[in-house]
Amino acid sequence: MSAFLIAGTLHASLMTDPVYIDDAKVLETLDIPSGFLRDPLFRRFKNDLTTRKRNYYLRMLRRGQSYIPTLRKMLAKEDVPQVFLYMAMAESHFDAHARSSAKAVGLWQFMPKTARLYGLKIDRYVDERKDPVRSTEAAIAYLKRLYGMFGKWYLAALAYNCGEGRVLQAIKKAGSDDLHTLLDEKKRYLPRESRNYLRKILSLALVANNAQLSFTKAELKLFNPSDSERLVRVRVNGGESMEHIARQIGMSTKALKELNPQFKYGFTPPQKSSFINIPLSKVRIFRTSYKPGRQKSMYLVHRVKKGETLSQIAYRYGIHYKVIASFNKIRRGIIYPKQELVIPIPKGSIHRYKVKPGDSIYKIARRFGVKVATIKTRNALKSDIIHVGDRLVIPN
Numbered sequence: 001m002s003a004f005l006i007a008g009t010l011h012a013s014l015m016t017d018p019v020y021i022d023d024a025k026v027l028e029t030l031d032i033p034s035g036f037l038r039d040p041l042f043r044r045f046k047n048d049l050t051t052r053k054r055n056y057y058l059r060m061l062r063r064g065q066s067y068i069p070t071l072r073k074m075l076a077k078e079d080v081p082q083v084f085l086y087m088a089m090a091e092s093h094f095d096a097h098a099r100s101s102a103k104a105v106g107l108w109q110f111m112p113k114t115a116r117l118y119g120l121k122i123d124r125y126v127d128e129r130k131d132p133v134r135s136t137e138a139a140i141a142y143l144k145r146l147y148g149m150f151g152k153w154y155l156a157a158l159a160y161n162c163g164e165g166r167v168l169q170a171i172k173k174a175g176s177d178d179l180h181t182l183l184d185e186k187k188r189y190l191p192r193e194s195r196n197y198l199r200k201i202l203s204l205a206l207v208a209n210n211a212q213l214s215f216t217k218a219e220l221k222l223f224n225p226s227d228s229e230r231l232v233r234v235r236v237n238g239g240e241s242m243e244h245i246a247r248q249i250g251m252s253t254k255a256l257k258e259l260n261p262q263f264k265y266g267f268t269p270p271q272k273s274s275f276i277n278i279p280l281s282k283v284r285i286f287r288t289s290y291k292p293g294r295q296k297s298m299y300l301v302h303r304v305k306k307g308e309t310l311s312q313i314a315y316r317y318g319i320h321y322k323v324i325a326s327f328n329k330i331r332r333g334i335i336y337p338k339q340e341l342v343i344p345i346p347k348g349s350i351h352r353y354k355v356k357p358g359d360s361i362y363k364i365a366r367r368f369g370v371k372v373a374t375i376k377t378r379n380a381l382k383s384d385i386i387h388v389g390d391r392l393v394i395p396n
Contacts, residue, residue: 064094
């Protein structure tokens with residue numbers, strides 16, 4: 001048999017292989033021709049994920065279990081290709097707290113300016129770039145706008161990575177928006193990171209598309225997390241602690257915080273009501289059991305001493321004075337002796353210690369594993385002398 005005939009037979013076999021056909025369909029959703037499957041760099045990335053980077057891939061999936069059902073549902077509802085689920089995986093490794101050197105944050109790695117442009121709030125209390133639901137809404141809106149601009153999903157993905165201006169410039173220079181041309185390794189119409197960006201997203205997606213070929217039966221469960229854990233947004237009062245809400249709906253505080261990484265202090269912003277994310281499986285119990293908490297019983301209460309300022313009190317508890325001011329509706333920073341202030345410190349973040357007979361500041365520091373200097377500065381102590389009955393704040 002001639003070499004030409006052998007090559008032709010292999011090519012025909014490849015084109016009719018069920019896995020190849022399924023992969024080609026995935027590419028079609030991004031307007032990418034099936035020939036891209038033969039791109040050598042893409043094939044290397046894909047192979048690495050099932051060999052030397054196999055455990056790394058599984059770690060990313062485990063981290064994303066809380067978010068994947070929600071992202072899938074939201075993408076489907078807006079008619080955005082499911083492959084973009086793996087854009088979030090490529091951007092942040094499904095770490096809602098991910099932060100780049102360029103100050104991009106969250107699952108979808110939004111820069112502050114772009115985040116605000118798409119309605120995400122960033123202030124003293126919240127950073128919605130970390131909110132899995134709100135940031136996904138913004139990412140979908142951004143991708144749809146880019147698709148409207150370029151008319152092809154793969155161009156929208158490239159523009160998401162390096163900016164629409166850079167992609168327009170590359171198309172003009174190449175004289176084409178053909179993917180093979182734009183990714184040319186010699187001509188370098190796009191930055192190297194952007195040239196590999198699409199390859200990474202597709203390799204992540206196609207490994208999942210053929211997961212049964214590379215992963216065990218137990219591991220395959222990671223690829224299809226239960227829809228009952230899909231996130232639902234519910235409204236709660238301002239100033240509610242995650243601990244209080246979690247206790248009422250039968251969740252651990254840690255688990256609820258993982259679903260709501262947008263809150264900087266473990267509580268919702270004061271004054272106004274807020275939306276939080278809970279699993280679909282907890283919605284019914286939330287509707288029947290949730291009752292607003294009493295703030296004084298949820299946080300610390302500080303009685304103002306003569307001569308104390310709001311800034312001193314805030315420093316003592318390790319938070320910004322504006323947080324205490326807004327929580328207690330204080331105007332112009334004016335406080336009074338014997339006034340009781342609610343200090344929104346989640347339980348466990350500090351200790352309040354009453355000095356006992358025989359105590360010294362050195363013994364207390366050793367007991368709690370903190371520096372003497374830290375205790376002194378947090379409690380505005382000018383010397384090492386303490387007295388029985390003194391109440392000290394000890395950072396945890």
